[in-house]
Amino acid sequence: MNSLAATNEHLASVSNTLIYSSMAVYTLAFFAYIAEWLFGSRSKVARTASALTKEGTGAASAQGPAVTVRSAGGTAVLERPQVVVRAAAGSRDVPDGPGAHGGDEQGDMYGRIAVSLTVLSFLIEFGGVLTRALSVRRAPWGNMYEFNITFSTVAVGVFLVLLALRKNVRWLGLPLITTVLLDLGLAVTVLYTASDQLVPALHSYWLYIHVSTAIFCGAVFYVGAVGTILYLFKDSYENKLAGGGTPGRFATSVLERLPASSSLDKFAYRINAAVFPLWTFTIIAGAIWAGDAWGRYWNWDPKETWSFITWVAYAGYLHARATAGWKGRKAAYIALIAFACWLFNYYGVNIFVSGKHSYAGV
Amino acid sequence: MSESTTTDAAREAADAAGEDQDLGAAGSQLSTAPTDTVVPGSFGGVRGPGAKGSLTWTLREITGWARWFWRQLTSMRVALILLFMLSLGAIPGSLIPQTGADALKVESFKAAHKTLGPLYERLGLFHVYSSVWFSAIYILLFVSLIGCIVPRTWQFVGQLRSRPPGAPRRLTRLPAYATWRTDAEPEAVRAAALRALGRRRFRAHVAGDAVAAEKGYVRELGNLLFHIALIVLLVAFAWGQLYKSDGDKLVIEGDGFANTPTQYDDIKSGSLFSSDDLVPFSFDLHRFTGTYERTGPNRGTPRTYEAALSYREGADGARKKTTVRVNHPLHIGDSKVYLVSHGYAPVVTVRDAKGKVVFHQAVPLLPSDANVTSQGAIKVLDGYTNAKGEREQLGFSAFFVPTFAGAGKGTMVSQFPALDNPVLALTAYHGSLGSDSGIPQNVYQLDTSHAKQFKTADGEIFKDRLAPGQTMKLPGGNGSITFEKDIKEWAGFQIVQEPGSVWALTGAVTAILGLAASLFISRRRVWVRAVRDAEGVTVVEMAGLGRSESAKLPQELGDLAARVHAEAPTRTGPPGQGTAAGGQNSHAPDDAGTSPGEQDAADPTVSATEGAEKQ
Numbered sequence A: 001m002n003s004l005a006a007t008n009e010h011l012a013s014v015s016n017t018l019i020y021s022s023m024a025v026y027t028l029a030f031f032a033y034i035a036e037w038l039f040g041s042r043s044k045v046a047r048t049a050s051a052l053t054k055e056g057t058g059a060a061s062a063q064g065p066a067v068t069v070r071s072a073g074g075t076a077v078l079e080r081p082q083v084v085v086r087a088a089a090g091s092r093d094v095p096d097g098p099g100a101h102g103g104d105e106q107g108d109m110y111g112r113i114a115v116s117l118t119v120l121s122f123l124i125e126f127g128g129v130l131t132r133a134l135s136v137r138r139a140p141w142g143n144m145y146e147f148n149i150t151f152s153t154v155a156v157g158v159f160l161v162l163l164a165l166r167k168n169v170r171w172l173g174l175p176l177i178t179t180v181l182l183d184l185g186l187a188v189t190v191l192y193t194a195s196d197q198l199v200p201a202l203h204s205y206w207l208y209i210h211v212s213t214a215i216f217c218g219a220v221f222y223v224g225a226v227g228t229i230l231y232l233f234k235d236s237y238e239n240k241l242a243g244g245g246t247p248g249r250f251a252t253s254v255l256e257r258l259p260a261s262s263s264l265d266k267f268a269y270r271i272n273a274a275v276f277p278l279w280t281f282t283i284i285a286g287a288i289w290a291g292d293a294w295g296r297y298w299n300w301d302p303k304e305t306w307s308f309i310t311w312v313a314y315a316g317y318l319h320a321r322a323t324a325g326w327k328g329r330k331a332a333y334i335a336l337i338a339f340a341c342w343l344f345n346y347y348g349v350n351i352f353v354s355g356k357h358s359y360a361g362v
Numbered sequence B: 001m002s003e004s005t006t007t008d009a010a011r012e013a014a015d016a017a018g019e020d021q022d023l024g025a026a027g028s029q030l031s032t033a034p035t036d037t038v039v040p041g042s043f044g045g046v047r048g049p050g051a052k053g054s055l056t057w058t059l060r061e062i063t064g065w066a067r068w069f070w071r072q073l074t075s076m077r078v079a080l081i082l083l084f085m086l087s088l089g090a091i092p093g094s095l096i097p098q099t100g101a102d103a104l105k106v107e108s109f110k111a112a113h114k115t116l117g118p119l120y121e122r123l124g125l126f127h128v129y130s131s132v133w134f135s136a137i138y139i140l141l142f143v144s145l146i147g148c149i150v151p152r153t154w155q156f157v158g159q160l161r162s163r164p165p166g167a168p169r170r171l172t173r174l175p176a177y178a179t180w181r182t183d184a185e186p187e188a189v190r191a192a193a194l195r196a197l198g199r200r201r202f203r204a205h206v207a208g209d210a211v212a213a214e215k216g217y218v219r220e221l222g223n224l225l226f227h228i229a230l231i232v233l234l235v236a237f238a239w240g241q242l243y244k245s246d247g248d249k250l251v252i253e254g255d256g257f258a259n260t261p262t263q264y265d266d267i268k269s270g271s272l273f274s275s276d277d278l279v280p281f282s283f284d285l286h287r288f289t290g291t292y293e294r295t296g297p298n299r300g301t302p303r304t305y306e307a308a309l310s311y312r313e314g315a316d317g318a319r320k321k322t323t324v325r326v327n328h329p330l331h332i333g334d335s336k337v338y339l340v341s342h343g344y345a346p347v348v349t350v351r352d353a354k355g356k357v358v359f360h361q362a363v364p365l366l367p368s369d370a371n372v373t374s375q376g377a378i379k380v381l382d383g384y385t386n387a388k389g390e391r392e393q394l395g396f397s398a399f400f401v402p403t404f405a406g407a408g409k410g411t412m413v414s415q416f417p418a419l420d421n422p423v424l425a426l427t428a429y430h431g432s433l434g435s436d437s438g439i440p441q442n443v444y445q446l447d448t449s450h451a452k453q454f455k456t457a458d459g460e461i462f463k464d465r466l467a468p469g470q471t472m473k474l475p476g477g478n479g480s481i482t483f484e485k486d487i488k489e490w491a492g493f494q495i496v497q498e499p500g501s502v503w504a505l506t507g508a509v510t511a512i513l514g515l516a517a518s519l520f521i522s523r524r525r526v527w528v529r530a531v532r533d534a535e536g537v538t539v540v541e542m543a544g545l546g547r548s549e550s551a552k553l554p555q556e557l558g559d560l561a562a563r564v565h566a567e568a569p570t571r572t573g574p575p576g577q578g579t580a581a582g583g584q585n586s587h588a589p590d591d592a593g594t595s596p597g598e599q600d601a602a603d604p605t606v607s608a609t610e611g612a613e614k615q
C-alpha cells in the first residue's frame, strides 16, 4: 500500500513536471506564431481588397456572384471534365487570404516551426494528462484542474487533426495557443488540486463516457467559436471594403491574411454542426448516469440546466442557419452566445452555483 | 424545356427573372423546411348585407386570423424565438434556490430577502420548471413542433412519391457545373448518365433532354425523425412527472422496509399517482459498509458505500440477496432503490430505578458533517418509573462522534468518519416529552418544554461522555443508561418510481440518430443534359445543386462526370472546336468570363477538391 502510494506520488509529480514543460514549449510556439504574423506583415497581398474594391467590384456586384474557373493548364489533355464551382447565391466571392505568413518565406518558416512546437508541446501535455491518470488510477477528470489540462490537450489535438487532414486552419494557431496558455496558467495556479481518487458518486463507467465527450465537445465548440469570432472581424472588414471604406492598417494587415469571411463562417458552422449530435449524446449520457446515481434522470441540477441551455442555444443556431434571413452575422452571434453558455456551465456553475455536481475541487 | 437547344440565342437573352424562377423550381422541395412567408388574415374584406353577411364575415375573419396565428406559430422564426425563450427561462431556476431541490434553502432565502422573496414567490421563481410561464413556453414549442412536423411529413411523402424535378434551362448557373463535347449520341450519353447515377444510388430518370437525379433523402427522414423523437421525449418526461413517486426511508442494520406509503419517512408523488401504483416488494438491511480514505489530502472522503440487502418481490416472492451501492440501485419492476445516505445508530439500554430494562434499541442519529459528527434524541416514552416510584418519561439528548479527538482535546467534533474511537455524549431529561399532545414529533429532537434536566448534586447540568460498554448512572438513583459495544449503522434509501423512462431513452437515442443523419447527409440533385449543337456535335452538360453547405458536391459531380466521360469521351476534333474548354466558351454565359482572375493554373486537382478545401 505504501509503495503504491509512493509510485502514485511519483507519477503525480512527473505529471506536474510534464504540464509545466508543455507550458514552456507552448510559450515557444506562441512566440513562433507571433514571428509568423510579424514576418507575414511585410507582404502586401491584398486579395480581399482587390476583389472588393477595384474594377472587379462593378462586375461582381452587378452580375451576381462570379464563377471561379479552375483550369488544368492551357495545353494539357483533359483526363476528366473540369467542374466549375460558383459561390452560393447571395454571398460575396472573395478569395481566401494566404494565411498568417502572408506568403512571406521567413514567415512561413516560423509558422512551420510553430506547428512543430505545437505538436511537441501537445505530446508533452498529453503525457502529463496520462501520468496524472495513472497516478490516480482513474480517468483524469475528477476536478477542475484535471478538466482544464485535458480540455486544452483536446483543443490542441483537434487543431492538429484538422491540420493533418490538410484543412486550411493554420490561422487558428495563434489565438488557440494563446488561450491554451491562459487555460493552463489558470489550471496550475488557481485550480490546482493534488492528485487523489474519486468520491463514490463519481465511480461509474458513465463518468468516462459522459465526461470525455463533454470535454471533447467543449474543445470543438471552442475551436468553432474562435472561427466565429474571426468571421465577425473579417466580415466587418469585407463590408467596409465593399462599402468603399478604408480599414485601418493593422486590421488590413491581419485580416487580409485570414480566409474569406464565407470560408470562416462555413468552417465554424461545420465544426459546430458536426459536434452537436455528440453534445446531445453527452447530455443523454449524463441523464443516464444521473438516473443511476441520484435516482432521477433529470433533476434540473444547475449543471444539467446549463447543459440544456447550451444545447437549446446551439439548436437555435442550427435553426437560424436553416432559415434564410438569419444566416451570417446574426447566426454568428447566436453561436457565440451558445458558447458563452458552455463556458458559464463550466466555470460559472462550478464556482458560483452549488449543486449536485460539486466535484469541482475549488 | 426539351425543345430549346443550347445554342438558342433567344435563351441567352432570357430575362433574369424567368431564370430565377426556373432555378427556384429546380431547387424546390430540396427540403421540407417551411418558407417563412407571412400570410395575413382576411383583415376586413367585403361584408355582405344583413345578419348572414356579418356572420360569414365574422367566420371568415376568425378563420383568417386563426390561420394567420397558426402560420406564425409554426414558422421557423417563431420556433427560433421559442427556443430562445426556453433557454432564457431555464436560467433563473439554476440561480435561485428551488423548492424541488432544496426546500430549506428556499426558506432561508425568503427569510433573508424580505422584498425579493414574495416577488419571486409570485413569479413562480422558486419552482421555475413547473411554473405557468415556463410550461407555457414549452407547450407552445410543443404545439409549434407538431404543427411543423405534420405538414413536413406529408410533404416528404409527396417528394418520395414524385420524381426529381427536370433540369433548369441554364445549368451554368448552378453551384457546380461541367461540360464537354463528344461524338457519342445524346441518347447514349443519357443512358450512361443513368447508369453512373444508378450505381451511386441516385434516384434518376430521364426528363426531356436531360437526366434528373436526386439523393440523400435520409437527411430529411433523419430530420423528421429527430423532431418526432423530441415529442416522444417530452411526452415521456411529462408522463414520468405525473406518475412518479419518490420517497425516503432510513433503515437500521437488521431492520426492513415494505413498499407501502405508510412505511416511508417521507414520500412525494406526481399529481396522477395513486398508492396502488407502488410496486409491491420488501427488503431487509443486513449490513452497511463504508470505507474511507486514510491518508493524503482527501483523508476522510468516502471510498465505498455499500448496503447488503435481501429482498423479495411481491408479498411472497423468493428471498434474494443483493448489494446496493452508490450508482448501483436495485431495480424491482418500475421501482428503483438507491442508497443515498448513511449514519450511525448506537445501541443503548436504559434501566429504571429498580434496574429493570425499559428501553433497548438502536437509535439512529443524524450526521451534521463529513466526519459524521451526529446528534439526535433517545426517548423512553413508556415503562419508566423513577426513584420515587412515579411513572415518567425519560429523554436524552445525544451527541455522537465515530472518532473522538481524545480526552481534553476539546469538543464533540468527529475527526474521522469511521468508528475509530466512538464516543457518545448525553444529557438527560425527565418529565413529559410532549408525546401525548398529538402533534407529530421530530424523532431527532427532544421537546423539553415540559421536562426537567437532571442536575448534579452541586446544581451543575448532568452530562457525561461514554465509550462503548460504559454506563452512566442518573443522579438520585434514577436508573442508568448503557452505551452498548455493538454500534449499528443505518442507511438512507430513496425509492423512486418513474414510469416512461424507457420511452425517454428510446426518444433520446432516436433523436441522436436522426440528428446525425440530418446533419451529416446532404441532399442534392444532379442533372445531365445531352443535346446536339448547331454543328451536330453532342454537348454534355452536368450540374449539381445541394442544400446550402455541401462541400462534397463538386467532388461528387467530378466523379460522376468522369464516369460519363469514360463512355462519352471528349471529341478530339480540330483544335479549338471540340475540346472541353471550347465547349465551355461557346455556352458559358457572359458572367462566366468575369471571374476575378482566379485562373489557378498551378493546381490541376483543384476542380474536384475546391469545396472541401475552402473550409
Ligand code: HEM
Pocket (backbone or CB within 6 Å): A312, A314, A315, A318, A319, A322, B031, B032, B033, B034, B073, B074, B075, B076, B079, B083, B141, B144, B145, B146, B148, B149, B223, B227, B230, B518, B519
Ligand atoms: C423542441 C425544439 C426544437 C429543437 C431542439 C430543434 C432542433 C433542430 C435542430 C438541431 C435542427 C438541425 C438539423 C439540421 O440543420 O438539419 C433542426 C432542423 C429543423 N427544424 Fe427544428 N427543432 C425544434 C423545433 C422545431 C420546430 C417547432 C420547427 C417548426 C416550426 C422546426 C423545424 C425545423 C426544420 C424545418 C428543420 C430543418 C431545416 C433544414 O432542412 O435544414 N424545429 N431542428
